[in-house]
Amino acid sequence: MKLKIFFALVLFLAVFGDWIANEKPVYCKYQGKAYFPLIEVPFVKLGWMDWPADFQNDNWRNLPYEKVIKTLVPYSPETIDRNNLGLKSPFAAQNKNGFWERHWMGTDRIGRDVLAGWIRGFRLALSIGLLSISIAGILGIFMGGLAGFYGNDRFHLPVYKSFFLLFWLVGFIYWIYQGFETNGSNLSILIWLGIWLLIGVLVYYMPVIGKRIALPIDWMISLIIQAIDAIPALFFLLALLPLIENPGLFHVIILIAFIRWTGIARLVRAEFLRIRDLEYIQAAQLMGIKNFHICWKHILPNAMGSVWITFAYSFAGAILLEAYLGYLGIGMPAGTISWGSQMQQVRENPAAWWLAVFPGLAIFLILFSLQKMGEKLESKVS
Amino acid sequence: MLTYLLKRISTLFLSLWIISVCLFFLQKNASVDLVMLQNKARSNGSFYVHPLAAEKVYRAEAVRLNLDKPLFYFSMQPAMFPDTFYKVQYPEAIKIQKKLLLETGDWALVQTYYQSLTAFYEKIEQTENSTLSIFWKQQLQEMANSSDLSAVKTACRVSEEMREPYIGEIRKIEDLVNRLSYQTPSFFAWLPSPGWNGFDNQFHSWFSKIIHGDVGISSRDGRPVMDKLKEAIPWTLWVNGLAILLAYMIAMPLGIIMAILPKSRWLRYINNILLALYALPAFWVGSLLLFQATSPEYGFSFFSISGWSNLQREGGFLSQPIPFLLQLSLPVFCMAYGLAAYLTSYMQSTFSKVLNEPYMLFAKTKGISKARLYFIHALPNALLPQIVFVAGIIPALITGSVVIEVIFNVPGMGRLFIDSMLSQDWTTVYSFVLLVSVLTAMGLILSDILLVVTDPRIRLTRENKNE
Numbered sequence: 001m002k003l004k005i006f007f008a009l010v011l012f013l014a015v016f017g018d019w020i021a022n023e024k025p026v027y028c029k030y031q032g033k034a035y036f037p038l039i040e041v042p043f044v045k046l047g048w049m050d051w052p053a054d055f056q057n058d059n060w061r062n063l064p065y066e067k068v069i070k071t072l073v074p075y076s077p078e079t080i081d082r083n084n085l086g087l088k089s090p091f092a093a094q095n096k097n098g099f100w101e102r103h104w105m106g107t108d109r110i111g112r113d114v115l116a117g118w119i120r121g122f123r124l125a126l127s128i129g130l131l132s133i134s135i136a137g138i139l140g141i142f143m144g145g146l147a148g149f150y151g152n153d154r155f156h157l158p159v160y161k162s163f164f165l166l167f168w169l170v171g172f173i174y175w176i177y178q179g180f181e182t183n184g185s186n187l188s189i190l191i192w193l194g195i196w197l198l199i200g201v202l203v204y205y206m207p208v209i210g211k212r213i214a215l216p217i218d219w220m221i222s223l224i225i226q227a228i229d230a231i232p233a234l235f236f237l238l239a240l241l242p243l244i245e246n247p248g249l250f251h252v253i254i255l256i257a258f259i260r261w262t263g264i265a266r267l268v269r270a271e272f273l274r275i276r277d278l279e280y281i282q283a284a285q286l287m288g289i290k291n292f293h294i295c296w297k298h299i300l301p302n303a304m305g306s307v308w309i310t311f312a313y314s315f316a317g318a319i320l321l322e323a324y325l326g327y328l329g330i331g332m333p334a335g336t337i338s339w340g341s342q343m344q345q346v347r348e349n350p351a352a353w354w355l356a357v358f359p360g361l362a363i364f365l366i367l368f369s370l371q372k373m374g375e376k377l378e379s380k381v382s
Numbered sequence: 383m384l385t386y387l388l389k390r391i392s393t394l395f396l397s398l399w400i401i402s403v404c405l406f407f408l409q410k411n412a413s414v415d416l417v418m419l420q421n422k423a424r425s426n427g428s429f430y431v432h433p434l435a436a437e438k439v440y441r442a443e444a445v446r447l448n449l450d451k452p453l454f455y456f457s458m459q460p461a462m463f464p465d466t467f468y469k470v471q472y473p474e475a476i477k478i479q480k481k482l483l484l485e486t487g488d489w490a491l492v493q494t495y496y497q498s499l500t501a502f503y504e505k506i507e508q509t510e511n512s513t514l515s516i517f518w519k520q521q522l523q524e525m526a527n528s529s530d531l532s533a534v535k536t537a538c539r540v541s542e543e544m545r546e547p548y549i550g551e552i553r554k555i556e557d558l559v560n561r562l563s564y565q566t567p568s569f570f571a572w573l574p575s576p577g578w579n580g581f582d583n584q585f586h587s588w589f590s591k592i593i594h595g596d597v598g599i600s601s602r603d604g605r606p607v608m609d610k611l612k613e614a615i616p617w618t619l620w621v622n623g624l625a626i627l628l629a630y631m632i633a634m635p636l637g638i639i640m641a642i643l644p645k646s647r648w649l650r651y652i653n654n655i656l657l658a659l660y661a662l663p664a665f666w667v668g669s670l671l672l673f674q675a676t677s678p679e680y681g682f683s684f685f686s687i688s689g690w691s692n693l694q695r696e697g698g699f700l701s702q703p704i705p706f707l708l709q710l711s712l713p714v715f716c717m718a719y720g721l722a723a724y725l726t727s728y729m730q731s732t733f734s735k736v737l738n739e740p741y742m743l744f745a746k747t748k749g750i751s752k753a754r755l756y757f758i759h760a761l762p763n764a765l766l767p768q769i770v771f772v773a774g775i776i777p778a779l780i781t782g783s784v785v786i787e788v789i790f791n792v793p794g795m796g797r798l799f800i801d802s803m804l805s806q807d808w809t810t811v812y813s814f815v816l817l818v819s820v821l822t823a824m825g826l827i828l829s830d831i832l833l834v835v836t837d838p839r840i841r842l843t844r845e846n847k848n849e
Binding site (some may be wrong): 351 | 574789812814
């Protein structure tokens with residue numbers, strides 16, 4: 001129960017963090033007119049509303065408002081407070097006017113509010129964790145299910161179709177690659193890709209002629225999993241990131257997902273291997289139910305129990321990886337504010353403990369509660 | 383049993399081969415140009431050559447670095463590409479010629495066009511250095527760097543008197559540009575033309591060198607990567623080895639005691655504390671400790687950030703064990719506490735599982751003394767999964783030790799990796815990833831084999847599942 005409250009709080013901070021820590025006031029009266037700058041941002045961007053020119057200068061903190069209601073933390077993560085430059089401790093005397101302007105977690109070297117950045121960190125960590133784990137989950141369940149359900153002996157194809165499949169896959173990869181090379185704008189390649197897909201479908205529906213052999217799907221997928229697992233996660237990430245021009249959040253998410261799917265796939269494979277030999281599945285197969293339906297409706301729900309546990313642990317791993325990246329200062333676009341990047345500043349200024357303590361505390365609490373959740377799920381499953 | 387082992391080991395080699403192919407292509411795609419770097423290193427800093435003259439300078443070095451060969455055993459490219467496209471050196475030239483070829487589909491024409499640019503440049507080189515020739519050199523640089531044909535046309539379109547001395551060459555270029563801009567690749571030119579390159583390719587020579595232990599030369603300081611690795615590995619081994627040792631020394635007795643003790647509230651609290659310790663990020667603790675340990679006003683001065691080189695010079699553990707261990711204490715502690723916490727709860731669960739086995743009940747009813755019961759009958763059975771477990775956590779340990787090494791400035795593999803990454807020394811980076819993945823794969827397979835060798839029950843189920 002306490003865990004649920006904690007996760008709800010984290011989710012709240014991640015979603016509404018920008019409305020809690022923002023330099024734009026919630027309500028203000030400026031030159032005789034009332035505005036709600038915090039809420040109006042998207043409307044102004046879309047051109048549905050107009051702001052006075054003074055608002056466009058990003059100088060929100062020093063405007064002569066007639067009336068103003070500020071947010072709880074009146075700083076954006078990027079706001080530079082020129083009055084409190086150079087690592088002001090939370091307990092030190094700060095140049096401020098008003099109680100709410102205090103930097104509760106101090107400031108960093110260039111005068112940014114640590115609390116505002118800390119709140120922003122929730123959004124970054126959660127979006128990277130959730131998105132990468134969902135992608136990894138989909139990929140892992142698909143590949144693991146394929147390997148576990150068919151194994152090495154249950155995916156039968158006529159010999160000619162097996163050879164054609166190999167040939168077709170090589171061609172498919174070739175066309176996709178050429179499509180990327182020409183930025184998908186070349187008509188001939190798109191037509192060729194369509195033809196290739198059509199040929200694939202046609203051959204798929206061709207009759208069974210000659211001997212049938214079993215494709216070792218399990219062996220192939222296990223080989224891929226083994227290869228990816230052999231490279232330690234951080235090395236893999238660090239070796240791949242510099243190859244991308246202008247790496248962004250999206251690339252980091254995709255790469256973490258690509259590293260993390262193997263763990264989920266291994267578990268799903270083992271579960272599918274176990275469940276597919278149970279009697280009710282054999283009964284379902286005898287009844288002539290389609291394989292996909294069996295997997296989706298009858299095996300997967302039973303396998304999910306233990307899959308959720310790995311989700312919790314992989315989520316923790318993804319958040320830790322993101323923190324490592326921020327801390328090492330590699331991969332994330334420059335200027336991204338995250339817990340890792342806040343902690344990185346401690347390396348140059350060891351005395352600024354507040355830059356390490358608060359972000360680290362957030363990481364610790366999230367990791368701890370995820371572990372706790374994993375443990376709870378585990379005891380539920382067993 | 384033997385077939386199982388053979389199967390595992392052959393898949394291991396296959397997956398390592400796949401990894402090395404992937405790493406090879408990643409290394410090829412890394413955005414830094416090896417030849418340029420080497421040339422720069424030789425000419426001490428600034429290295430500028432006109433793009434049209436660069437290819438000659440470039441080719442000599444490329445031959446030396448084995449870059450003038452096809453990449454892989456086979457290749458697959460659109461039919462409009464010539465078989466020998468890999469012979470075009472110099473990245474800019476490759477980029478432009480490839481783009482033009484993809485747009486026009488006529489390799490002969492593209493080549494004539496590029497050659498006429500080069501011929502023009504060579505003619506300017508032979509004439510004396512006037513403002514006019516400098517102007518045309520600049521124009522040519524623009525033309526050679528732009529795949530946009532209309533930009534080339536505008537570059538040629540200058541006043542008559544400037545065109546006058548080189549009118550023949552310019553006319554030729556204009557003519558070729560006109561012919562090029564009307565060309566498009568035919569529909570069938572996109573079909574793949576597979577080609578077999580034989581064993582004389584870049585991957586083959588790279589791979590055979592790696593098998594013989596020669597992973598290449600660091601592009602940062604020109605030293606063999608293997609030497610750098612050999613210097614770094616002992617430090618990582620010391621840190622990780624000591625951490626594992628320490629973790630086991632703490633976890634084994636603690637886990638056994640916790641398993642033997644009756645279940646109570648306190649045990650639950652201790653379990654929670656262990657979980658918290660496991661979740662405590664080591665790099666956070668490390669950076670906090672570092673501040674404490676390096677500032678003399680807190681009374682700790684046994685650790686110094688720059689103390690490593692001292693130790694390196696004076697011969698490590700054997701000559702001065704106490705300063706050595708003190709220097710290692712902080713990173714080892716940071717690596718060890720999480721592992722110890724995890725191992726304790728793992729030991730606790732396996733030990734209590736063993737205690738609940740029927741044969742333990744039988745031993746108890748026979749009246750065996752408690753010490754004998756725990757240490758002779760329960761411990762060996764509970765210890766087995768622990769030992770197997772070590773091999774499985776090696777990848778996680780190595781990942782964790784990267785950040786710890788960076789924090790405490792340990793001259794180990796992790797720091798070498800980050801340093802070479804930041805200085806874009808891709809040869810080191812990728813040979814590194816390869817080495818680490820070989821080690822990890824070995825560890826994983828070792829744990830599997832240990833498990834199978836020691837517990838026949840697992841072997842049976844596994845073989846049933848795999849076949």
